[in-house]
Amino acid sequence: xxxxxxxxxxxxxxxxxxxxxxxxxxxxxxxxxxxxxxxxxxxxxxxxxxxxxxxxxxxxxxxxxxxxxxxxxxxxxxxxxxxxxxxxxxxx
Numbered sequence: 886x887x888x889x890x891x892x893x894x895x896x897x898x899x900x901x902x903x904x905x906x907x908x909x910x911x912x913x914x915x916x917x918x919x920x921x922x923x924x925x926x927x928x929x930x931x932x933x934x935x936x937x938x939x940x941x942x943x944x945x946x947x948x949x950x951x952x953x954x955x956x957x958x959x960x961x962x963x964x965x966x967x968x969x970x971x972x973x974x975x976x977x
Contacts, residue, residue: 894971910945
């Protein structure tokens with residue numbers, strides 16, 4: 886789900902955002918409404934027999950690619966350094 890805080894750090898270059906979007910079979914990021922819909926289901930009587938699971942809400946990305954951030958191996962060295970630096974949140 887796109888948020889300013891996460892995207893400004895994990896995808897500081899617009900080309901990285903496009904690359905991430907293209908990894909998703911639906912070719913779009915999820916929405917807060919889709920998270921709310923999943924929560925509504927889990928709170929409903931229709932999920933009364935659900936006792937525990939990992940509910941993946943990612944447009945098919947995990948099934949297609951094997952996990953979040955596995956695409957980092959496709960980055961050129963400078964982009965990867967920029968992403969890791971932003972995740973640390975301080976200059977080094």
